[in-house]
Amino acid sequence: MRGFILFCIFCLTGTAAAAPGLDVLDTVFLFPIDSSNQVFPNVALKDAIHEGLITRLQLDSVLVAAQSFGIRPAPGSAFNTLPNWKVVAFRYDPCSPDTPGGDDCMQELRVVAQPFTAAGPVDTSMHITYGLGRAFPRADDPILQDLLRQKQMSYDRTKVLTAGFPLGTHPVLHQAMLNQGKGYALPILDFLRKYAVPGRLKKITMMGLKNASAQSWTFFGGDVVNGQWQLRSIANSPDSSGQMIDFDLNSSDRLFFPVPENKYLSTYGFFHRETLGEGEIDIFRQNLHVIENPRQSNRNTVDCLSCHSATSIKMDINQGIPKFVAGKTFAMPVRTT
Structure with missing residues (x-):
């Protein structure tokens, strides 16, 4: 939740229900x-x-x-x-x-x-x-x-x-x-x-199984305008017919497609890091941060990938503990960063 804890906004009165504010x-x-x-x-x-x-x-x-x-x-x-x-x-x-x-x-x-x-x-x-x-x-x-x-x-x-x-x-x-x-x-x-x-x-996004396969995930989303749901265009591609992201575990390329700025992003290297050349994991991380970055992408893209995949790449495969990965930063209100 972007580190959100509304601690001590103001105190509860009456019973000692718990710590003041919202955790x-x-x-x-x-x-x-x-x-x-x-x-x-x-x-x-x-x-x-x-x-x-x-x-x-x-x-x-x-x-x-x-x-x-x-x-x-x-x-x-x-x-x-x-x-x-x-x-x-x-x-x-x-x-x-x-x-x-x-x-x-x-x-x-x-x-x-x-x-x-x-x-x-x-x-x-x-x-x-x-x-x-x-x-x-x-x-x-x-x-x-x-x-x-x-x-x-x-x-x-x-x-x-x-x-x-x-x-x-x-x-x-x-x-x-x-x-x-x-x-x-x-x-x-x-x-x-x-x-x-x-x-x-305001918005409805969905993740479903392509052809009912548990190994093939498809994400898409749209806005609700005047009570009607409308599919959103691909981020930074306003002429596209709609936004959709595929993640296919059965694919030899393991692609998220499409992604912002008309870039292809293969996640094959994440699942097979032993195949990566020098610096390739850094390229992957940089591209992933482009997708996560609200300044460069549609909110629906950010929702899908940050919930389902982006945090995974922040894990060090050898240590198995969260590791900060430097990436593109975006200006957010100080209270929530």
Whole structure:
């Protein structure tokens, strides 16, 4: 989350719910999987009770693009109806880059959803982004107040602390799964349903399996304009028909294609570093940073690669621990760097 911890924004009053302010688990909510391999709580993108998190038309538009890119559901699964898709996580980001090349903040809520079958989650996902406001939030921001209220209410119901713990399955939701029927998850779900509404929807990105192959991943995304989802053009290639990135583990070249600035980027060397010549790994890292860099690429590209691949190259293959890799830097608000 770009190192984001809203620690000590302002103090809670009343009970000693935990440390003051918001820690990482007060802004990122990963749902647990139960003994039946189903997500808990069960929040579909649309159900019989609550307004849908996206509309049927928006899902149809995304799936038309998915089909055009060769994405197919895995055998025995389907993702063509909103009830198939379940929320598996969401996070609040107080200062996401507003525009490529800009230093302005956009507050957003990112919801991650996957289709489920009776056997469990399917290897496909959507990232659904809701705009909550512009500029870095003040301490009295109503969204921050709602997060603090959720934190206090969750503690009052469960006596489960969230401060100081690393990112992982949310402890309150885990406790809710173990004690179904007691309403432990309601404060968290109320926050989600208050802010993840179609009127705030800004972006939908998707990762799916090309030809239903678990070894071939395709990423694409687009913006929601006037309620309609529109495929984005390739970064720095405005005349292109749409943005899509392929990552094929079966390919001899192992290509991400296309990438910003019309460059081809082979990841073969990452998986076979023993084949690299002197300096080639540095070239690979530099190109990867071009893709990650919001000043040079579409936000959808950044989302896909930073979530699914870019952090991998920051691991030293011999040491197996995170290693900083110098790359292109971009101007971000001081509060989030």
